Amino acid sequence: MAQTPLTATEELNIADMQGLVARAYGNLPFARYVFCHIGEPVAARAWLAEVAGEVFTADRSETDDPCLNLALTWEGLRRLGLPEDDLATFPRPLQEGMVTPHRSRALGDFGASDPEKWAWGGPTEGEGVIHVLVMLFAKTEDALDAEHARRRVAYGAGGGLTELGRPIEGRLLASAGQEHFGFFDGLSQPRMKGWPRKQRSVHPDVPADAEAEAAAAEVARFEEVEPGEIVLGYLDNFGKTAEGPTVPRSGLTRDLRDACWAPGRCDLGRNGSFLVFRQLAQDVPAFHAAVREASEATTGRSLPLSTEKVAAKVVGRWASGASLVQSPDSDPGEPGSNGFGYAEHDLNGLRCPIGAHVRRTNPRDSSEDNPEATLDSTRNHRILRRGRPYGRPLPPAASDEVVDEADEERGLLFLCLNTDIERQFEFIQHTWINNPFFAGLNGEIDPLVGAHPAPCGPFTVPDEPVRRQVSGMSGFVSTRGGAYLFLPGVAALRYLSGIPG
């Protein structure tokens, strides 16, 4: 294909993107994440050739049929037969993986989250290195089982792929969109500019009048990013092509674009993305107990706080997802608009604390000096989240099952897409979540998901006449596994299935 310069208005080739870019498959409550090892590369490539056309793509509309998406680790690409020269074009996080001493420090993977203790993806896997992640989504558990059985026969043929351990089951909770702590999740997502309107998963409704249009524009201000922030091969926020891996031009690269930054090479990354996958265990009883204790500690004080309010201050949103900026006093029961900033109404965090989880992970325009420039900077650190809960929900306190199920593991399968893992996912993790000095705070980390054990002091809740400090807010989330993967576009999958060797 001839080299065409990229332009800002270029149409997104969503037919070449995997469905995960477009949707979290929220209509399919049952998900299975199967970790595989490549036994016979020839057989694995043959399977890939067959399955490349069956991967559910981003251009297709919602379906009740089972869906398949695929991602590969860097080791998996090497095992598949991708030459060293091409492997070297992957960014360092992919090459090194999630577990290095520096990354573990930066990501907060120590103590309870020490990779040595991980269920998967840790340093002691030996033979069982993860090569391929098969993601299956279905309407019912039976449909999921049937789909898995069918796929397993196909990828196991000729010793192509063997499964590593037991797959991880992702389950939407009874109230879809909720996570185990009881909050609505995934409300604030970056939206790619130029994404076809009908495909918009977050705000599908077309504005009807001027007022709605203004509201939509305000939401866009906080959500829109350049497509290259999420999908490789398009312009990113810096006006540059999001550079992914490349391969030499050859007879096999007919369907790949020339890589404008690497002469003689083609863009293997285009329409693909980098997938961060982490299994985050949530200690739900501990969270509820800490919230209760913190609330009780305020009774009889100058300003008592209800448990709901303590929890909302920690998260930065009410259980319904409503923002504390828009609803500072009580939960209105519905999420409301995502088109809000902090600078105008809540610069000092009197409504939503500066260190609250959602404010740390997306500070929006939170800055005294220059809100608009701060918002611009924030846009460079967005990720498209595609996770879902795992494990059975903790039954209500009154239930008999409490004793049995309190110990069962539950949490969030955190999946996100981005094109620059260091600038996006890792930045959020170390500069925002686990930074004891975030935004002028002094010695506290994210009270909800910060490193476990927390290295520092109590959570600050700004208040009048003087701020309060809430202790005990830490240690609710620990990492149980993780990997960095490449989520290729369909043409790239085809290319990978055809590499010689």
Next chain:
Amino acid sequence: MNQSVLTIVADVGPGREAELTATLATIGGDPSGNAILPLGQFDQLHFASLVLADGPEVRTPKLIFESNVDGTTAAWLATLSKAAGGGLDALFRGSPGYSGSTDPARLQAWLADRVVRPGAYHIGATGRSVERIRQEQRLHDQISEFLAAEEEAGGLRGLTPNAVRAKVQAFVRNEPTLSWAATRPPPRETLAEKAMHRLRAAAVVAAAVVLAPLLVPVVAVGYVVLRVKEKTDPVRQTPPEPAHIRQLEATEDLCVFEGVGGPTLLAQNHLSSVIPVKPGMLRAALLPLVLFALNLLARIIFTKGKLGNIPSIHFAHWSLIDERRHLLFVSNFDGSWESYLGDFIDKAAVGLTAVWSNTKEFPRTRNLLSEGAADGPRFRQWARGSQCGTNAWYTAYPDLTMTAIDNDSAIREDLLTRLDDEGTTTWLRRL
């Protein structure tokens, strides 16, 4: 209180690198209390670093000793030579032409010859000594403890902001360990200093106006040459070696001390780089000029804790070293390398491009100021590639960011002043 930046750059004698690396590792292992050069003994020292620059970018390996102190460079050099003669002698002994010894006077004379003056520098905590920074941190901590105890005892119930403030004031007045806080702190920058910096800038502008008829043709020719060079200068094509980055990361985002539940992250990181200046007369003239202009601006505009719009730099400077063949950059900054570089790209790309585009392999620029550092991915690769490993690094206040230092100072400066209601609310928020 004046602060100074003192940098000593010395060639490393042939065959001495291994020995020196080991010595530096000992210092780096415990920068404050090691037996060779215990930096914790110096009450006036904010930050210090030792870097052995021996990559392909330097002609001969160099040992770079950077320090940021209260007081003048002369006084600091004398103190250093007297109190740390043995350690400095051990570090510099094998340098070509070394004529120092453990004798303070001789050592000082030799070191003085190797002092490199910064072309442009930035100081975040303008006018505040190490002692004052630490005192004000303690003040804030003690007020926090006082408030927690009061809250526990129900002593804050129903109080107005003014009443809370009055309680805090009374606590500080009656607390013997905080007696120093009752006196008014010296201004961060004296009127005389302010006036001097402004006069100097005015003089430069006046000189430029007077000389304009002469300068215009020179600038015009220079501009044409610059545009040609900007299109043809080679830029870095390859990403840095993963092993090089791993070596740099090994000393970044360190945990110094065990906190309540686990390791506590250091507030700051250190970065240094030595980059060859591009050859030719244009760059040789342009680079010092840019640094001079930047330094003027830094003295006038960037005295409130921010460089450009970056709020996270404690001490940073650029110096031309090695007969002006190389540009040294040293910075002590808050947070991770990734966030620092992000700030560079988002908030200070223009100034950084103006400086660094005169050095080798910098990303493609336009009109000296455009593109360059704004090309995020390439600028980050270039910056990583040109960075030196930090062999040893000392910070006097490992748990204080620039923002926290400024906040603590503001608490102290307004502690006993008269404030209106809004001022009181703002002041209470700082706690």
